[in-house]
Amino acid sequence: MKEWLTSEDSDEEELLLEAEAAADVDGSPSFREMDVPAGLKNLGNTCYVNSFLQIWFHNAAFRQALYEWDPALDSEERENESLLVGNYEPRGKVASLQLLFVMMEFTNRRAVDPNDFITKLGLDPQVQQDAQEFSKLFMSLLESSLAAQENRAVQKVVQDQFRGRYAYVTTCCHCGWESKRPTEFYELDLTLQGNKTLSDCLKDYTKEEKLEGDNQYFCEGCNTKRDATRCVRLLELPPVLNMQLNRFIFDMQTGRKKKLNSSVQFPEQVDMSSYLRQKEGTSVYCLTGVLMHVGAEANHGHYLAHIQEARSGQWFKFSDTVVERLAGKNPKLGVESDPMEGEMPGAGSAASKKSKSATPSSSSAKGTQTSNNAYMLVYTEQNTLRAIRRREAEKSRQKKQVEENSLQEELRGAMVAKTEATLPVSRTNGNSPAPSSKKSSTSNGGLRRGGQVERTPVAAPGGKRRRMRQKVSDRLRIMRAQGDDTESEASTDPETMEDVEDIRKRRKAAAGRDGERGEPVKHKEEEEKPQFMFQNGMVFPKSFPQYLISYVEQDRAQQEEDAKIAQEMKVCNNTLLQQQTDQWTCVF
Numbered sequence: 001m002k003e004w005l006t007s008e009d010s011d012e013e014e015l016l017l018e019a020e021a022a023a024d025v026d027g028s029p030s031f032r033e034m035d036v037p038a039g040l041k042n043l044g045n046t047c048y049v050n051s052f053l054q055i056w057f058h059n060a061a062f063r064q065a066l067y068e069w070d071p072a073l074d075s076e077e078r079e080n081e082s083l084l085v086g087n088y089e090p091r092g093k094v095a096s097l098q099l100l101f102v103m104m105e106f107t108n109r110r111a112v113d114p115n116d117f118i119t120k121l122g123l124d125p126q127v128q129q130d131a132q133e134f135s136k137l138f139m140s141l142l143e144s145s146l147a148a149q150e151n152r153a154v155q156k157v158v159q160d161q162f163r164g165r166y167a168y169v170t171t172c173c174h175c176g177w178e179s180k181r182p183t184e185f186y187e188l189d190l191t192l193q194g195n196k197t198l199s200d201c202l203k204d205y206t207k208e209e210k211l212e213g214d215n216q217y218f219c220e221g222c223n224t225k226r227d228a229t230r231c232v233r234l235l236e237l238p239p240v241l242n243m244q245l246n247r248f249i250f251d252m253q254t255g256r257k258k259k260l261n262s263s264v265q266f267p268e269q270v271d272m273s274s275y276l277r278q279k280e281g282t283s284v285y286c287l288t289g290v291l292m293h294v295g296a297e298a299n300h301g302h303y304l305a306h307i308q309e310a311r312s313g314q315w316f317k318f319s320d321t322v323v324e325r326l327a328g329k330n331p332k333l334g335v336e337s338d339p340m341e342g343e344m345p346g347a348g349s350a351a352s353k354k355s356k357s358a359t360p361s362s363s364s365a366k367g368t369q370t371s372n373n374a375y376m377l378v379y380t381e382q383n384t385l386r387a388i389r390r391r392e393a394e395k396s397r398q399k400k401q402v403e404e405n406s407l408q409e410e411l412r413g414a415m416v417a418k419t420e421a422t423l424p425v426s427r428t429n430g431n432s433p434a435p436s437s438k439k440s441s442t443s444n445g446g447l448r449r450g451g452q453v454e455r456t457p458v459a460a461p462g463g464k465r466r467r468m469r470q471k472v473s474d475r476l477r478i479m480r481a482q483g484d485d486t487e488s489e490a491s492t493d494p495e496t497m498e499d500v501e502d503i504r505k506r507r508k509a510a511a512g513r514d515g516e517r518g519e520p521v522k523h524k525e526e527e528e529k530p531q532f533m534f535q536n537g538m539v540f541p542k543s544f545p546q547y548l549i550s551y552v553e554q555d556r557a558q559q560e561e562d563a564k565i566a567q568e569m570k571v572c573n574n575t576l577l578q579q580q581t582d583q584w585t586c587v588f
């Protein structure tokens, strides 16, 4: 620490630094756009972790299970007192991942810092690890950590989502005797070398190999050694099928890992039925994610991902803090150029047009993608995907409904309060028509900076809905501050009421569009009891524990504070600049 600074100064210094970090180059705070997922900060060389975090986060079932993960059933977290005091600091890896997911969903920031999670995993942020190895290790770690959970959906989420079964089948060429050795898998490791399409890779994976000569097989049917064939036969596929394309191979000559830069074609929809020996069309999978490595060498370069958002079906590019919509109805997937080779990172479709090495994509058939960067493809089973879309659309509808109702209620309550406030008698009965305001003051009591930071949010760009919320809460604050002041001009604000009405209309229209796109089937029970609640200007699932809600609220308050400081700094700088200019104008 800088010793010449008093503690107050260093606090201020830290605040300023944070505010600078929170602000863009032009000084506007880094709030994320509505409906654009949050990015993740890169801590040096951690882009490989970030791309997997995004893939996992965008698996709705996986994310839900993490939310329902109960710290009380975890040996590390059970004793964590910070769970109760409203200033939560997770101890274990799963707890940290839970918090990270919560932040990724509920933050208003453009990017979330995964530092705590990466530190808890014991990863060196400066060293780029083997991404495929990392995901395998982490999944097995997670599987064992979740074993202590009581909720089955949480306990078995890794298996339920990603685990399939295949068997090594050996068949006697003489009597036809089959011997099967079943094995579980969490991803299919496909050989890329020598294969041009995903279909080639799958055929290669399941191809028969001959056991002859010295390799003859002892047949139990014939009770003697026989010529035989052996192959991998897929028995059962998981709802989410991860297909690894082995781009990183061991080079015998150099004794090091090298990267295959060959291109591979893959379909947006793949029928796996034939591999399962099932009727055609009974096991159809849709592409929902592509993990890429750009750069010529295995040990350098950048990891990023193209992921489809479940509810809207919109594809996004995830490159650390940069999250962008992939434009067009049929975006080019798995095509990104190396940012180190002069192209702007995040050039999106422009980059794909320019990219020379990926030109085969232009000649690809419809519904087929081509990539020389993709090293893992995520496919989701068609019916599962439909169910997810339906659920996510319903959740979104409920959330909007709950938020809208609560905003109107809060506003109405505030008006009543204001009217009552003008009558001295009614103030003594202790009725608080705006209960969320009371909650907000207690749950925000434990702010990071000693709880003394006053919450004065600023109007921030991006998202009309948030501005609306801001407006309502600002209005409420003003009313509360005015207290028994007899002025009543604020009791009905036509402008705010108009906004509420306006927002309601637009949402109705939006909900109509959602309905068209989603499934016609409606789930009555889900619709009848909303699973969400409105608290302090935000909509949370009803099942959310308080420690998570408090965490999100603190983060929002902190961000507003950062934005305010950034704004003040900007004004300050401008004034300073003006003063200097004035000075010079006087001199000349």
Ligand SMILES: [Zn+2]
Residues within 6 Å of the ligand: 172, 173, 174, 175, 176, 177, 219, 220, 221, 222, 223, 226
């Ligand atoms: Zn035999």
